[in-house]
Amino acid sequence: MRSTEGFTGSVWLRPPRARTGQPSLSREQIVRAAMELLDAEGPAGLSMRRLGTRLGAGATSLYWHVANKDELLELAVDEVLGEVYVPEPGDTHWRVGASISANGMRSALLRHPWVIGLLGLHPTLGPNAMRLGERLVALFTAAGFTGMPLSHATATLNAHAIGSATSEAAVKSALKRTGKTWEEVAEDVEPYLERLAPDNPNYEKWRKETGPLRKDPEQVLEETYAFGLERLLDGLEIWLTRNDGKPPPA
């Protein structure tokens, strides 16, 4: 039973295994251990054999609880989505609620950067993904959205978090991998930029005017994310006041 056989074979749609006896392994345990390995060493650090030994079990024992590695990763992704908190509609203004959700999504992805590379592989419809959807629908319904625009709005909010986190993860991983400080990296890249300068006049002009990269990238990256989020929420808000949440008559 391979999870790639189709939606019907997807982890989520398949009934769970009947359980009796005192098994020494459990799916939750396996997923948790996998996440620890992934967090600590990235995607390359997770192999079924290493995961097995880490759990004091044979590598192939895992295959009783999990169809294959792909499916294990799907489970792990959903687990990460479970870390995202979405406020109740009544608790805050919807803008604040949306910010909190997006912030939560972003930081969950940055806490577990290996998820980012997996998001494009399968649509995530695990229980935690569903719960996240449910609560976003609640939030945006209360805000006044309905129908397709509601769905668009929630999807766009997530897209912003995912897209931002992707870029952030890229530079963070480079910094971590090289072990260099931001200043050292900037020094390394400088000559390359100088060489390409003739081809990039506008970029160079901007770079000169904005001054040398001073702030540490973590801060800049967060600022970029926050700026984009505000713009997006502004855009959603004016759409809301203009359309009152209903799809245009078109």
Add this chain to the structure above:
Amino acid sequence: MRSTEGFTGSVWLRPPRARTGQPSLSREQIVRAAMELLDAEGPAGLSMRRLGTRLGAGATSLYWHVANKDELLELAVDEVLGEVYVPEPGDTHWRVGASISANGMRSALLRHPWVIGLLGLHPTLGPNAMRLGERLVALFTAAGFTGMPLSHATATLNAHAIGSATSEAAVKSALKRTGKTWEEVAEDVEPYLERLAPDNPNYEKWRKETGPLRKDPEQVLEETYAFGLERLLDGLEIWLTRNDGKPPPA
């Protein structure tokens, strides 16, 4: 010479190999063939051995032109970014230009979905990525942005394309993998949703009201992307008129 050694060891920063004689392989050729394999069969379809035989060469010959597989993938990613067209500032209103850029990014990513999983690994600073940055700076400068907000705006635009493409790629890949039609998949998922219904009252209410999923997902996905893009551009535009492009005094 491993590319993971740091920025200094990155493909882009390292001087190209001196070339003489009549080599039968070239870096461009290798990258192109790799992209064909990736497009046709996804990330799993690319192995150094298969790539070698496809080029009529030994697998290890590739290592003369490319430090390792990681670096080959970096080159391929930049190549994909080369497919994105960004209009000249004078040619259109900046909103149109920004839309065209984002559309181009989105479709490039959807044409080569394997890129999506790679974007979070290394910051892409290949020549094509640089050119893309250059032209976005030109576009947004002409629109009236300056300083950090300019950089934030371009980054956010890309983030929207990337985040949207990620979700789109996820469902497209599932459809392709299963070979099922959208209706069949919906039927498969239905009982699962019913089972979870008690936990997702708001989502269920929305689902009932919006009606059964009728349109094909490609269209819905594109609509979602377009809706989000409009909202984002609205948000950028009102920021621009309010702040005149300059960072707040703060």
Add this chain to the structure above:
DNA sequence: AGTAGGCTCGAACACTGTGCGAGTGGCTTT
């Protein structure tokens, strides 16, 4: 007491990325 079946696991298969060292052919230098 006997049997079913949930669960573990070792051996094996086909495959992966990559280091190493030997080999080959054309260019430059003597």
Add this chain to the structure above:
DNA sequence: AAAGCCACTCGCACAGTGTTCGAGCCTACT
């Protein structure tokens, strides 16, 4: 013309991968 350099190709080998298969154990029910 001879010699040598060196860009380039490639076969072998190593350590590791995901996954299948079949044998076995141990518990729980008949």
